[in-house]
Amino acid sequence: MNRVLVTGGAGFIGSAVCRYLVQEKQCDVLNVDKLTYAGVPASLKEIEDNDRYRFAKADVCDKEVIAELFAAFQPDAVMHLAAESHVDRSIDGPAAFMETNIMGTYTMLECAREYWNELSNDRKTAFRFHHISTDEVYGSLGAEGLFEETTPYDPRSPYSASKASSDHLVKAWFHTYGLPVVITNCSNNYGPYHFPEKLIPLVILNALDGKPLPIYGKGDNIRDWLYVEDHARALVTVVEKGTPGETYNVGGRNERTNLEVVETICSILDELRPLAGGNGGTSDVESGPSGQPHSTSHGSLPTSTKPISSYRDLICFVDDRPGHDARYAIDATRLENELGWKAQENFETGIKKTVQWYLDNDWWWKPLRASRYAGERLGRA
Numbered sequence: 001m002n003r004v005l006v007t008g009g010a011g012f013i014g015s016a017v018c019r020y021l022v023q024e025k026q027c028d029v030l031n032v033d034k035l036t037y038a039g040v041p042a043s044l045k046e047i048e049d050n051d052r053y054r055f056a057k058a059d060v061c062d063k064e065v066i067a068e069l070f071a072a073f074q075p076d077a078v079m080h081l082a083a084e085s086h087v088d089r090s091i092d093g094p095a096a097f098m099e100t101n102i103m104g105t106y107t108m109l110e111c112a113r114e115y116w117n118e119l120s121n122d123r124k125t126a127f128r129f130h131h132i133s134t135d136e137v138y139g140s141l142g143a144e145g146l147f148e149e150t151t152p153y154d155p156r157s158p159y160s161a162s163k164a165s166s167d168h169l170v171k172a173w174f175h176t177y178g179l180p181v182v183i184t185n186c187s188n189n190y191g192p193y194h195f196p197e198k199l200i201p202l203v204i205l206n207a208l209d210g211k212p213l214p215i216y217g218k219g220d221n222i223r224d225w226l227y228v229e230d231h232a233r234a235l236v237t238v239v240e241k242g243t244p245g246e247t248y249n250v251g252g253r254n255e256r257t258n259l260e261v262v263e264t265i266c267s268i269l270d271e272l273r274p275l276a277g278g279n280g281g282t283s284d285v286e287s288g289p290s291g292q293p294h295s296t297s298h299g300s301l302p303t304s305t306k307p308i309s310s311y312r313d314l315i316c317f318v319d320d321r322p323g324h325d326a327r328y329a330i331d332a333t334r335l336e337n338e339l340g341w342k343a344q345e346n347f348e349t350g351i352k353k354t355v356q357w358y359l360d361n362d363w364w365w366k367p368l369r370a371s372r373y374a375g376e377r378l379g380r381a
């Protein structure tokens, strides 16, 4: 696998994949990205001058342009990550999710199929179309059990429904046309270059600004967290070694409630960036009678200024996300046993690296907070 066409490579996971392919796997990469609000070319700074990396600004729904890119680049594999990815935004405006995630995947499949049909037999056999998907297609778990590759689909949000639709299209192109596809369904990622609308970077950056740390509902929803560079390694393992037509679940066996995640970030910040004098910070959050921040039934954030001694004092509970799935947890046995991948980071090591990265790299996130997303509440239906 020498030449890889990556879609969505200016996004959080796509940029980790591009960096890994160019720096560790010595692949030639063509990054095809529309540069929506979530596309950040600065995430590719480390490789932008590398001869093995090139970029095309294009929409995956634009069949003519995508077909030209296939013809010019002659990929050995496609790793299709381009998507609208934020559940809250899918509640506010589902149309872009249907367009990019469903029609964009359809367009990519058709362009790939037309290109693949013309390849020599050897290149045809070796070609892979890898669709990068989410565990959210499986719906919501109770207290027990794990998502397996055979778990029936049961998506609940416009985002997960659009990703489930695209997974079905990819499987149909395998069964109907024989296109050699692989699919991965991964749990929640975190790590460097994560757009500040998602829980972990939002909490780190709000904390550094002394702003409230909003937690949906009671903070008891559980996610299974995977460090993004472990995900990138998993994806490349699957595109290299996976069996066509198969699905592989990717997860780090790191289940945490949202409240645990936020409290862990606060503890790390208390250690790495202590508030002045142990109690010299101020917050926008009003303390409740027990020293706990007030919960705000309407999700509006309180505004009074009080001294705080720990970043935990910034925690505040807001209205839950509509249709908020209770628990996701992945069984990654198949990927581990059949293809030999294993996560290198656990949540404790990964989250510490992540907080440190945000402390060290304000050149990356400050312009995004200033111009694209400052932390306002999204997705309240």
Ligand code: NAD
Pocket (backbone or CB within 6 Å): 007, 008, 009, 010, 011, 012, 013, 014, 032, 033, 034, 035, 036, 037, 038, 039, 040, 058, 059, 060, 061, 080, 081, 082, 083, 084, 085, 086, 100, 104, 132, 133, 134, 135, 163, 185, 186, 187, 188, 189, 190, 195
């Ligand atoms: P992201 O939102 O950070 O990045 C998406 C990228 O796609 C951006 O660079 C954006 O500009 C680009 N894009 C959007 N619409 C496009 C279009 N029409 N044409 C071309 N480019 C377009 O997303 P992410 O978190 O990096 O997720 C990448 C993929 O992984 C998505 O398919 C997502 O569903 C999946 N996934 C994400 C997670 C997670 O925790 N973030 C977990 C599992 C799976």
